[in-house]
Amino acid sequence: MSDRREVTLVEARWVSVLRAVGVPLLSVLLAVGIGSLILLAGGYDPLKAYAALFQGAFGGEMRKPLEAIGDTLVRSTPLMFTGLAVGFGFRANLFNIGAEGQFILGALGAAWFGLMFGGLPGFVSIPLILLGAALFGAAWAFIPALLKAKTGAHEVITTMMFSWIALYLTSWIISGPLADSATNNFQTPIIPSDSWLPTLDKVIPWLPTIKYAHAGLIVALAAAVVVALLLRRTTLGYEVRAVGFNPTAAQNGGVSIAMTTIWALCISGALAGLAGASEVLGVTHRMFDQVSAGSGYGFTGIAVALLGKKHPVGIIFAALLFGGLSAGAGTMQLFANVPAKIITILQALIIFFVGAETLVTWFVKRRQRMALEREEAADAQ
Amino acid sequence: MKKSLRSVLALVLLISMMALVFAGCTAPATTKPVDSTTTPPPAAKLKVAMVTDVGGLGDKSFNDLSWAGLEKAKADLGVETKVLTSKVMTDYETNLTQLSGAGFSPVFAVGFLMQAAVNKVATSTPDTNYGGIDIFIADPPKNYVGLSFKENEAGYLAGVVAGLATKANFDTRLNAQNVIGFVGGMAIPPVQKFQAGFVAGAKSVNPTVKVISLYAGKFDDQAKGKELGLSLISQGADVVFAAAGQTGIGTFNACQESKKALFIGVDSDQFLTLTNPGDTILTSAVKRIDVAVFSVVKKSLDGKFPGGQNLAFGLAEDGVGLAPFHDFDTKVPQAIKDAVAKATADIKAGTVTVPESVK
Numbered sequence: 001m002s003d004r005r006e007v008t009l010v011e012a013r014w015v016s017v018l019r020a021v022g023v024p025l026l027s028v029l030l031a032v033g034i035g036s037l038i039l040l041a042g043g044y045d046p047l048k049a050y051a052a053l054f055q056g057a058f059g060g061e062m063r064k065p066l067e068a069i070g071d072t073l074v075r076s077t078p079l080m081f082t083g084l085a086v087g088f089g090f091r092a093n094l095f096n097i098g099a100e101g102q103f104i105l106g107a108l109g110a111a112w113f114g115l116m117f118g119g120l121p122g123f124v125s126i127p128l129i130l131l132g133a134a135l136f137g138a139a140w141a142f143i144p145a146l147l148k149a150k151t152g153a154h155e156v157i158t159t160m161m162f163s164w165i166a167l168y169l170t171s172w173i174i175s176g177p178l179a180d181s182a183t184n185n186f187q188t189p190i191i192p193s194d195s196w197l198p199t200l201d202k203v204i205p206w207l208p209t210i211k212y213a214h215a216g217l218i219v220a221l222a223a224a225v226v227v228a229l230l231l232r233r234t235t236l237g238y239e240v241r242a243v244g245f246n247p248t249a250a251q252n253g254g255v256s257i258a259m260t261t262i263w264a265l266c267i268s269g270a271l272a273g274l275a276g277a278s279e280v281l282g283v284t285h286r287m288f289d290q291v292s293a294g295s296g297y298g299f300t301g302i303a304v305a306l307l308g309k310k311h312p313v314g315i316i317f318a319a320l321l322f323g324g325l326s327a328g329a330g331t332m333q334l335f336a337n338v339p340a341k342i343i344t345i346l347q348a349l350i351i352f353f354v355g356a357e358t359l360v361t362w363f364v365k366r367r368q369r370m371a372l373e374r375e376e377a378a379d380a381q
Numbered sequence: 382m383k384k385s386l387r388s389v390l391a392l393v394l395l396i397s398m399m400a401l402v403f404a405g406c407t408a409p410a411t412t413k414p415v416d417s418t419t420t421p422p423p424a425a426k427l428k429v430a431m432v433t434d435v436g437g438l439g440d441k442s443f444n445d446l447s448w449a450g451l452e453k454a455k456a457d458l459g460v461e462t463k464v465l466t467s468k469v470m471t472d473y474e475t476n477l478t479q480l481s482g483a484g485f486s487p488v489f490a491v492g493f494l495m496q497a498a499v500n501k502v503a504t505s506t507p508d509t510n511y512g513g514i515d516i517f518i519a520d521p522p523k524n525y526v527g528l529s530f531k532e533n534e535a536g537y538l539a540g541v542v543a544g545l546a547t548k549a550n551f552d553t554r555l556n557a558q559n560v561i562g563f564v565g566g567m568a569i570p571p572v573q574k575f576q577a578g579f580v581a582g583a584k585s586v587n588p589t590v591k592v593i594s595l596y597a598g599k600f601d602d603q604a605k606g607k608e609l610g611l612s613l614i615s616q617g618a619d620v621v622f623a624a625a626g627q628t629g630i631g632t633f634n635a636c637q638e639s640k641k642a643l644f645i646g647v648d649s650d651q652f653l654t655l656t657n658p659g660d661t662i663l664t665s666a667v668k669r670i671d672v673a674v675f676s677v678v679k680k681s682l683d684g685k686f687p688g689g690q691n692l693a694f695g696l697a698e699d700g701v702g703l704a705p706f707h708d709f710d711t712k713v714p715q716a717i718k719d720a721v722a723k724a725t726a727d728i729k730a731g732t733v734t735v736p737e738s739v740k
Contacts, residue, residue, distance in 0.1 A: 063482070074471070288470070326471070330472060330479050334480070335483075341466075
């Protein structure tokens with residue numbers, strides 16, 4: 001009897017893992033399938049289009065592998081951070097829709113500290129700049145967090161509004177106090193090259209030269225490990241999960257919802273801030289007006305967190321997928337003549353199916369709960 | 382048990398679907414070399430391309446005008462053309478690099494936002510030629526040509542029209558206050574050059590005219606453009622010139638809805654791009670980006686790519702100019718048309734030099 005019970009437990013675990021991995025994969029496949037129909041309707045050859053997309057992201061005849069992979073990695077890196085940021089918020093039942101604003105503040109902080117500490121050697125200045133940018137991102141999340149904890153103001157509204165403030169604030173700062181006097185473009189001066197994030201092959205000597213890729217990837221992977229440990233191995237992580245799972249029970253158990261909310265949103269903001277810093281130190285080397293404009297790393301981070309099932313490992317893979325889609329878009333245009341907007345449609349379809357899955361699960365759980373309640377009611381009688 | 386069976390089935394289905402997709406991804410790659418051997422490309426056909434900024438095609442401005450230049454080159458010179466649309470800023474560098482890798486040259490980068498990217502890629506791929514629209518690189522590499530425009534000369538012609546029109550009475554909206562207006566997007570050189578030319582042109586034909594200039598600080602704020610337009614109109618302006626991108630569309634709406642001012646467009650012939658512009662658009666000060674792009678392609682075809690320099694296209698090169706009056710053509714007095722023709726001739730001959738900044 002006990003034997004049998006163990007088997008079902010193992011089985012249940014496998015089913016849950018399968019579901020956690022399978023459903024996002026299924027969403028991607030469904031999106032690819034419907035994308036094919038759209039491509040066909042537009043008069044394009046889906047096989048050719050997907051072949052170009054795939055090679056643009058991972059290399060092949062149409063694009064050198066090291067160039068393609070580097071492109072995918074460099075585009076995935078900020079999404080890993082913002083995905084982790086939004087995912088961490090989700091764990092505490094917080095929807096940090098304003099990761100975009102924290103990203104921008106992080107980028108601004110990185111540019112500012114970069115110009116300030118630029119003279120120092122990289123191994124001193126880069127950690128300082130990253131720390132400063134994380135603090136900027138956290139500070140930008142702190143006010144909405146405080147409002148949520150003290151007054152109950154919903155973080156979806158406040159963090160979103162803070163994104164707009166961030167956008168216009170930085171727009172002013174880089175056209176005024178931090179403006180590059182050498183050009184008329186709205187940007188800060190360039191950060192001294194000592195403080196740039198080194199390329200991957202400089203950090204890991206046995207790697208071949210991967211075009212575009214920089215050490216921000218390593219920081220992102222480290223951040224994923226830290227987030228995983230934080231959630232699993234620390235009191236704060238336990239409290240975050242407890243509040244996310246059942247706030248009332250957590251409170252009855254002695255967890256301060258207010259403090260947990262503030263910590264969770266600030267950590268989320270810090271992660272988003274690191275995304276901005278990684279872009280500035282690794283790619284642009286200066287702050288532009290609307291550095292995230294068009295890319296919307298903060299917003300794509302929401303999709304990444306959802307597709308990654310809020311799990312750090314899942315988020316890394318989801319970020320790679322979205323980064324790959326973005327990297328392959330150019331090759332798809334070049335060799336299959338497919339407009340880049342199709343990629344946006346694919347991304348939207350993936351998000352749609354992931355969202356639909358959440359909806360389905362919610363309905364299933366609701367039905368189960370109602371069935372349980374009916375049973376209980378029957379028992380009571 | 383039933384449940385686990387179902388999940389196993391789902392897994393099998395999933396894997397088979399994935400296998401299908403991967404087969405789809407790799408199959409064309411292996412057959413591709415066969416394709417290229419059966420149909421060899423025609424020898425030495427020039428392949429030219431452009432990369433849009435995040436505005437993309439359909440902006441009815443820089444990107445569309447550059448593409449028009451390439452399309453003309455395709456039709457007239459038989460070159461192969463390609464456009465890659467940038468969705469995000471990261472795309473600039475990768476798109477330029479991929480076009481270079483695929484054998485395109487020259488490759489045009491459109492808009493000043495691409496300055497850093499085109500500078501970097503031009504240095505790392507010296508065998509490909511690049512052209513930068515509205516991009517200025519000091520001391521440019523041999524395989525790069527910067528294409529900029531003498532906006533002040535186009536602005537001057539617009540100023541001549543406005544300065545004479547505000548004194549004339551060919552339209553009921555023209556008042557007797559002798560005031561004209563200018564709306565700028567951001568205070569950056571191309572816009573300031575339009576403004577300087579506009580003021581100089583107006584004063585050259587109407588020394589007592591009052592020119593009021595306002596800046597929106599943004600290129601994409603139609604509400605602000607409208608606000609500034611209405612402000613100018615309330616101060617008596619009856620001809621308004623906007624060099625302000627999307628912001629200028631708001632200014633156009635202010636002129637059209639108030640029925641108190643005529644509008645002069647910018648960059649492309651906005652009579653062709655705005656909705657129902659006929660009753661309000663007098664003319665447009667245009668940058669012939671298509672002409673500049675075409676001329677670089679033509680020179681490349683002759684093996685004379687004009688690299689290593691920044692070219693400025695003015696009236697003499699047909700790189701800027703004034704759009705037709707369209708619906709106003711019959712109303713505009715001949716005196717104004719003559720004045721425009723004279724100013725054009727004077728600038729081309731060098732007897733009139735148009736200032737680049739407002740004193």
